[in-house]
Every structure is written in structure tokens, then in C-alpha cells.
Amino acid sequence: MPSWDIHRLILLQALQDVCREFILDSLGREFLDGLYRGIVEPDKKPDKVVRYRFKGRGRVSVRVGYAKHHTVDKTLVSYYYHLALYYARKENRMLSGLALGRAIHYAQDSSVKTKKYLVIDIHEEVEEELEDLAKNLGEDIQELCRDIELDEKPSKGIEALCISYEQTIEILKNFFTELRESIDVEEMLKRIWIARILKTITALALAATPLLLNIYGALFFTIPIAIGVALYRPRIYYEAMKAGIMVLKPYSYETVY
Numbered sequence: 001m002p003s004w005d006i007h008r009l010i011l012l013q014a015l016q017d018v019c020r021e022f023i024l025d026s027l028g029r030e031f032l033d034g035l036y037r038g039i040v041e042p043d044k045k046p047d048k049v050v051r052y053r054f055k056g057r058g059r060v061s062v063r064v065g066y067a068k069h070h071t072v073d074k075t076l077v078s079y080y081y082h083l084a085l086y087y088a089r090k091e092n093r094m095l096s097g098l099a100l101g102r103a104i105h106y107a108q109d110s111s112v113k114t115k116k117y118l119v120i121d122i123h124e125e126v127e128e129e130l131e132d133l134a135k136n137l138g139e140d141i142q143e144l145c146r147d148i149e150l151d152e153k154p155s156k157g158i159e160a161l162c163i164s165y166e167q168t169i170e171i172l173k174n175f176f177t178e179l180r181e182s183i184d185v186e187e188m189l190k191r192i193w194i195a196r197i198l199k200t201i202t203a204l205a206l207a208a209t210p211l212l213l214n215i216y217g218a219l220f221f222t223i224p225i226a227i228g229v230a231l232y233r234p235r236i237y238y239e240a241m242k243a244g245i246m247v248l249k250p251y252s253y254e255t256v257y
């Protein structure tokens with residue numbers, strides 16, 4: 001994983017760039033403290049992955065392990081991004097910054113990907129290059145990346161640095177843009193209520209219909225679908241999280257916050 005210095009350096013420069021567009025005075029010290037803590041924290045306080053395995057006869061085994069940062073899917077980036085907005089709306093600036101920092105950490109880590117088809121792991125090589133680059137960075141990253149063609153899986157440190165930087169900028173910009181938008185909480189609560197009712201009716205209908213019709217065998221199909229419906233999270237739930245109404249923990253992770 002990129003060293004903490006690199007995580008911080010990319011964040012610092014990205015913040016400076018974003019500041020040109022957004023007035024960040026309102027964020028205050030607390031938010032920035034949280035952000036700088038969060039950018040390195042996943043290496044100290046890692047989130048855990050939960051794996052479910054179906055073993056037949058309805059038995060499920062659950063295993064919990066540490067999340068490998070470089071292979072982390074977008075779930076954690078997205079979860080912490082939503083959580084950052086949740087806390088911002090709750091006016092808890094420290095936790096908002098902390099969550100956003102964690103989202104950015106995972107996004108930055110994932111830009112230093114290992115090419116699976118190579119026998120030799122290029123990962124370390126890229127990281128060493130990154131370290132050298134950061135040490136000798138005479139100009140700012142934006143300047144450096146201007147003429148670089150970005151590959152999806154960078155094989156060079158410089159490309160990893162530029163992708164990391166781009167992703168950091170994107171997350172920061174999205175965050176500040178969404179934070180500016182006004183939200184109609186009443187309207188949102190109404191839509192959540194409707195979604196809940198629809199989900200409940202559908203799940204109950206799926207479970208009850210085979211019983212009412214005496215086709216018990218059909219339960220074998222309808223019960224898993226009913227569970228799926230119950231677990232399903234419509235878009236409005238995620239909007240609600242960003243509005244500070246509810247927190248949706250990802251099913252496949254045991255998160256720190």
C-alpha cells in the first residue's frame with residue numbers, strides 16, 4: 001500500500017485544487033482533523049470482510065477476515081462516502097471528515113493494482129516508484145499528470161499516482177457538491193415509508209401465497225425471493241443515508257464505523 005506520506009500528500013494537493021472551486025472555510029478544523037486521521041486510519045483500524053458460504057441443508061458458515069485494501073471492491077469507498085455525508089448532515093464534522101478520509105484511502109489504495117496475469121507481482125515495484133516520485137516531486141501532481149495517458153491498471157508509479165490523484169479529486173468534488181444541495185426531508189421520509197410498505201407487502205405475499213394455495217413445494221422458491229426482497233435496498237435508502245436519516249451498513253463487511 002502507498003505509504004502514509006503519499007496518502008497525505010495526494011490528499012493535500014487534491015484539497016488545494018478543489019479549494020480553488022469550492023470555498024472550504026465552512027468546513028473548519030474539526031473536519032480537516034478527521035480527514036487527515038481518516039486518510040491513514042484503515043491501516044491501523046481495518047474493516048473486516050464477512051464471507052457467507054452455503055453448505056447445503058440450509059446451513060451457512062460465516063467467516064470474518066481483514067479487508068485487503070488493494071482488492072477491496074468499491075463497497076467500502078461508497079459506504080464511507082455515504083457515511084461522510086450522513087455525518088455532515090448531522091453536523092458531526094469530525095466523523096464526517098474521518099469517514100471521507102477512509103473512503104479516499106481505499107480509493108487511493110485500489111489505484112495501485114496488481115496485474116493478475118503477471119507471474120511477478122508488480123505491486124511492490126509500483127509502490128517503490130511511487131515513493132521515489134513523491135520524494136522528488138518538484139512540481140504539483142496536477143501539473144505532472146496533465147500529459148499522462150491513464151491506463152486502467154497502471155504499471156508505472158506515475159500512472160498510479162495520477163489515478164490516485166484523480167480519484168481523490170473526484171470524491172472531494174462530489175462530496176462538496178452534494179453537501180450544497182438542499183434536501184426535502186419530509187418528502188424523503190414519505191418515499192422511504194412507501195418503499196418499506198411495498199417491500200413488506202411483496203415479501204409477505206411471496207411467503208403467504210403458497211400457503212394459501214396449499215402449494216407448499218413452491219415455498220422452496222418463494223422464501224429465498226422473499227428474503228431477497230427484505231434485504232433489498234432501494235435507491236431512496238442510499239439517498240436517505242446521504243441526507244443523515246439512516247445508516248446502511250454493507251452486508252459483506254464488518255465496518256469500524
Ligand SMILES: [Zn+2]
Binds near residue numbers: 001043069105109
Ligand atoms: Zn491501505
